[in-house]
Amino acid sequence: MSTYVIRGGIEGRERLRILARVLEPTTDRLLSKVGVPPTQSGSPVRPNARCLDWGCGGGDVTTMLARRLPTGFMTGIDLDEVKLDMARREAAEAGVSNVEFRTGDVLQPDVGSARYDLLYARFLLTHLPEPAKAAANMTASLTPGGTLVLEDIDFRGHFCDPPSQAFSRYVDLYTQLVHSRGCDPNIGPRLPRILVAAGLEDVGVHVVQPTGFVGDVKLSAPITLEAIADGLIGAKIVSTEELTEVVDELYAFARDVGTVLSFPRIVQTWGRRPR
Helix, strand or coil, X not given: CCCCCCCCHHHHHHHHHHHHXXXXXXXXXXXXXXXXXXXXXXXXXXXXXEEEEECCCCCHHHHHHHHHCCCCEEEEEECCHHHHHHHHHHHHHCCCCCEEEEECCCCCCCCCCCXXXXXEEECCHHHCCCHHHHHHHHHHCEEXXXXXXXXXXXXXXXXXXXXXXXXXXHHHHHHHHHHHCCCCCCCHHHHHHHHHHCCCXXXXXXXXXXXXXXXXXXXXXXXXXXXXXHHHHHCCCCCHHHHHHHHHHHHHXXXXXXXXXXXXXXXXXXXXXXX
16 A cells, blocks of 8 residues: 555646645745755856756656756656656646656665765655655765755644634644554654764754745645545545535635635755765
């Protein structure tokens, strides 16, 4: 059984578009922070760097890196071939040519695979039963002096105003489902020590939390709950009737112009492989 709890395919890609729009500003600032051009002269990441985006989904960050490093080359890897096909098509339509997409599993990397100057993963380790192994595999794929950048969630960190029972139930249901697959929905604060254990140096950490009064941020909760419905029903964590009710209440709450909804707290961390 897959440990990934969120619906994939075409429906999953549409959800990822919303996440990408919301997270683009914070991820863009993170890439600048770790030295991905265009930044100051002498950036740690070379303009012709080889980069790998693990768990790339629809390729939103992969293409962001490709645009920032036009003389470099980007590889996006994911388990979902449907989303990868869409990523290839969208990159071609956007005229982004220094990128490729292929299937792969970070827990079972190809032996003798290429080394990369920059590795990135967003919301990947939270869905893995062995996140430390994944980080070690990523580190082994770095060139000496290469950088690993991770973003992942602390699902406990949600908030809304005014208080909403439906929102609290959503957080509880998601948490139960991820735990039932042997994974950690609150892995974010663990990331720095995972990187240290993997042998990385100069480890840094930063926290961001997109929050909305209107727009995409507020729709993330009901859309995500819909996207994990199959897993919740299959695991008998909630009835179909209750789930439908909570989804409807969340949509109504999100569309209310007087409410505030947040993403889960997002921990950004990075480290460098010793030379």
